[in-house]
Amino acid sequence: MRPGKLKRYLPNGRQAVIGVPFVWLFLFFLLPFFIVLKISFAEADVAIPPYTDIYSWADNQLQIVLNLGNYIFLTEDELYLSAYLGSLKIAFISTLLCLLLGYPMAYAIARSSKEAQTVFLLLIMMPTWTAILIRVYAWMGILSNNGLLNGFLQMLGVIDEPLQILNTNLAVYIGIVYSYLPFMVLPLYANLVKHDMSLLEAASDLGSSNFNNFWKITVPLSKNGIIAGSMLVFIPVVGEFVIPELLGGPETLMIGKVLWQEFFNNRDWPVASALAVIMLAILMGPIIWFNRNQAKEMEGRA
Amino acid sequence: MRRLSFSTVMLWVGLLFIYLPMVIMVVYSFNASKLVTVWGGWSVKWYVGLLDNTQLMGSVLRSLEIALYTAVAAVALGTLAAFVLTRVPRFKGRTLFGGLVTAPLVMPEVITGLSLLLLFVAMAQLIGWPAERGVMTIWIAHTTFCSAYVAVVVSARLRELDLSIEEAAMDLGAKPWKVFFLITIPMIAPSLAAGGMMSFALSLDDLVLASFVSGPGSTTLPMEVFSAVRLGVKPEINAIASLILLTVSIFTFFAWFFAHRAEERRKRAIQQAMESMAEEVTSSKWKPAQAAA
Numbered sequence: 001m002r003p004g005k006l007k008r009y010l011p012n013g014r015q016a017v018i019g020v021p022f023v024w025l026f027l028f029f030l031l032p033f034f035i036v037l038k039i040s041f042a043e044a045d046v047a048i049p050p051y052t053d054i055y056s057w058a059d060n061q062l063q064i065v066l067n068l069g070n071y072i073f074l075t076e077d078e079l080y081l082s083a084y085l086g087s088l089k090i091a092f093i094s095t096l097l098c099l100l101l102g103y104p105m106a107y108a109i110a111r112s113s114k115e116a117q118t119v120f121l122l123l124i125m126m127p128t129w130t131a132i133l134i135r136v137y138a139w140m141g142i143l144s145n146n147g148l149l150n151g152f153l154q155m156l157g158v159i160d161e162p163l164q165i166l167n168t169n170l171a172v173y174i175g176i177v178y179s180y181l182p183f184m185v186l187p188l189y190a191n192l193v194k195h196d197m198s199l200l201e202a203a204s205d206l207g208s209s210n211f212n213n214f215w216k217i218t219v220p221l222s223k224n225g226i227i228a229g230s231m232l233v234f235i236p237v238v239g240e241f242v243i244p245e246l247l248g249g250p251e252t253l254m255i256g257k258v259l260w261q262e263f264f265n266n267r268d269w270p271v272a273s274a275l276a277v278i279m280l281a282i283l284m285g286p287i288i289w290f291n292r293n294q295a296k297e298m299e300g301r302a
Numbered sequence: 303m304r305r306l307s308f309s310t311v312m313l314w315v316g317l318l319f320i321y322l323p324m325v326i327m328v329v330y331s332f333n334a335s336k337l338v339t340v341w342g343g344w345s346v347k348w349y350v351g352l353l354d355n356t357q358l359m360g361s362v363l364r365s366l367e368i369a370l371y372t373a374v375a376a377v378a379l380g381t382l383a384a385f386v387l388t389r390v391p392r393f394k395g396r397t398l399f400g401g402l403v404t405a406p407l408v409m410p411e412v413i414t415g416l417s418l419l420l421l422f423v424a425m426a427q428l429i430g431w432p433a434e435r436g437v438m439t440i441w442i443a444h445t446t447f448c449s450a451y452v453a454v455v456v457s458a459r460l461r462e463l464d465l466s467i468e469e470a471a472m473d474l475g476a477k478p479w480k481v482f483f484l485i486t487i488p489m490i491a492p493s494l495a496a497g498g499m500m501s502f503a504l505s506l507d508d509l510v511l512a513s514f515v516s517g518p519g520s521t522t523l524p525m526e527v528f529s530a531v532r533l534g535v536k537p538e539i540n541a542i543a544s545l546i547l548l549t550v551s552i553f554t555f556f557a558w559f560f561a562h563r564a565e566e567r568r569k570r571a572i573q574q575a576m577e578s579m580a581e582e583v584t585s586s587k588w589k590p591a592q593a594a595a
Contacts, residue, residue, distance in 0.1 A: 013478060013479060014390070017382060017385065017386060017390075018386050018390060018393055018399070020379070020382055021379055021380075021382045021383040021386065021399075021403070021449070022386075022395070022399055022402070024379055024445075024446070024449075025383075025399075025402040025403065025446070025449075026402070028418065028421070028442055028443075028446045029402055029405070029406060029414075029446055030402060031421060032414075032417030032418050032420060032421040033417050035417065035420045035421050035424050036413075036416060036417045036420055039420055049423045049427075101312065101315075101316055101319075102316070104308060104309040104312035104313065104316075105309070105312055105313045105316040105317075107309040108307070108309035108310045108312065108313035109313060111309070112310075118558075118562055120313070120317075122554075122555070122558045123317055123320075123321075124317075124320075125554065125558070126551060126554045126555075127320055127321075127324075130324075130503070130507070130546075130547055130550045130551065130554075131506070131507035131509075131524060131527075131543075131546055131547075131550065132507065132509075133507070133509050133524050133527060133528060133531070134324075134327075134527070134543040134546055134547060135323065135324065137327070137527075137531050137539065137543055138323040138324055138326065138327040138543070139323055140531070140534075141326070141327060141330065141540070142323055142326060148326060178319065178320070178323070181316065181319075181320065182320075185316075231408060232407070232408060235408040235409070235410065236408055236409075236410050236411070238410060239409075239410020239411065239412050239413055240410070241411070241412050241510055242509060242510065242528075245532075246531060246532070256410060256412045259412050259416070260412060263416065263514075264513075269420070272416060273416065273420070276412070276413045276416050276417065279410065279413060280413060283410070286408075287405060287408060287409070288401075290404070290408055291400065291401045291404050291405060294400075294404045294407075295397075295400045295401075295404070
């Protein structure tokens with residue numbers, strides 16, 4: 001084979017640069033979802049791996065058996081429906097709380113001096129890279145019945161009996177807002193810092209109040225930051241496992257925890273897969289919204 | 303004196319909310335009392351006790367090993383992805399590619415973990431690889447989601463870069479790969495370092511993905527901590543948690559420090575160039591224009 005001909009078959013540089021990350025992400029991120037979809041139609045089995053094959057080949061016939069039993073099972077048991085609804089409710093409320101607390105924080109950072117900004121950003125960013133497990137664990141010591149918070153309140157004489165906070169939904173909200181707050185602040189800051197202050201000055205010169213300025217100028221301009229921050233909180237929280245497991249109690253029904261139990265405790269891989277498929281279907285809208293928003297930001301057309 | 307605004311107060315409240323629990327945990331890791339809530343004086347005995355726990359030490363080494371491999375691979379993969387997203391305007395499947403790069407940032411970990419495990423099981427059935435799950439499979443899982451973080455950090459930097467430098471090199475006859483390695487890479491080096499340290503920290507932290515894709519005998523540090531934490535708060539866990547916190551904080555600080563220092567140097571260089579140019583312009587070219595006016 002002549003070298004010229006060989007060259008035609010080898011990928012050129014451009015294709016290799018695109019190809020390597022594409023193939024990796026396709027193989028280890030996209031393809032697995034189709035396998036989850038496939039296994040959600042299988043039946044649980046006492047075998048290794050613990051599910052039946054949905055294809056079979058006998059007498060020159062290819063049989064594909066799609067077992068909808070897992071999905072029907074999920075609709076029949078109310079536990080699963082309330083877990084999905086519980087997850088969505090907790091994710092929605094905590095996103096809102098993060099926004100209420102995070103927006104003023106991002107605003108204050110964006111308005112501070114350049115040197116202060118870098119320090120504040122570091123302070124906000126540092127916890128995002130620190131184990132979520134450890135930060136949640138830190139709260140366990142504070143919120144438990146004989147924990148620091150109850151001890152402190154009893155010492156002050158505010159309460160006589162310790163308050164039950166750990167293993168309730170309140171503790172879950174505290175944990176989620178605590179862990180996900182930086183993911184809300186960072187995109188909001190990135191957006192707010194780009195705003196042109198002269199717009200606000202012009203509006204003030206024309207007699208607009210500070211409050212009016214904020215609602216009519218700053219908030220609409222920061223729309224992309226609000227979307228990015230909210231989605232960075234909402235989507236992962238729907239599937240959150242560690243926080244409801246460690247801080248939540250029996251009343252805390254979240255789908256990530258249910259999926260984990262189906263998989264690790266019941267070893268029912270097909271039902272766990274069906275749970276994941278439905279969760280993904282619910283989250284598809286928000287994920288696409290986030291990706292569009294992010295693509296605009298990444299290409300610098302925001 | 304600056305007026306204390308509502309947003310500034312909220313910023314300090316928020317920072318207090320973020321840091322107070324961690325400070326409390328670190329302080330209590332030095333508590334001599336076995337009871338977590340009673341203060342029994344200062345002591346380092348829980349830290350000393352950690353060293354005797356061989357199972358824990360084994361998982362620490364395993365986690366560090368995985369985190370190191372992850373950082374290297376995620377930087378390579380994430381940089382390529384960021385380069386494609388910012389420098390290749392049109393190709394087939396670009397929208398899909400963009401989605402694949404950003405989706406791991408938000409995808410719930412239980413879904414990613416479950417789907418990767420099922421992929422590994424299916425691959426083992428089909429082609430016999432991976433024969434057993436462990437460091438290798440955890441590394442693949444971590445690399446996939448860390449490269450998304452690297453891609454975000456690096457693409458932010460690539461977008462800021464002045465394209466004309468790369469174009470100039472190309473015009474002078476440098477091959478694209480040479481431009482990439484000799485011009486682009488040195489200019490984005492701080493963000494590569496930041497991305498690498500971030501990946502290291504993220505990999506060291508991960509519990510959910512590792513729980514799904516690890517096999518018997520390959521317990522990572524977070525898995526070890528999790529099974530201990532489930533049983534309640536204990537001073538030993540306070541100690542190991544404080545150590546993890548310290549390690550990650552050091553990494554984060556250095557990541558920030560390198561990025562910050564490089565940025566300052568770049569700004570100063572640009573400013574100097576601007577000043578010297580402005581001087582030249584005012585001393586030579588400005589006069590004829592004035593004369594014409």
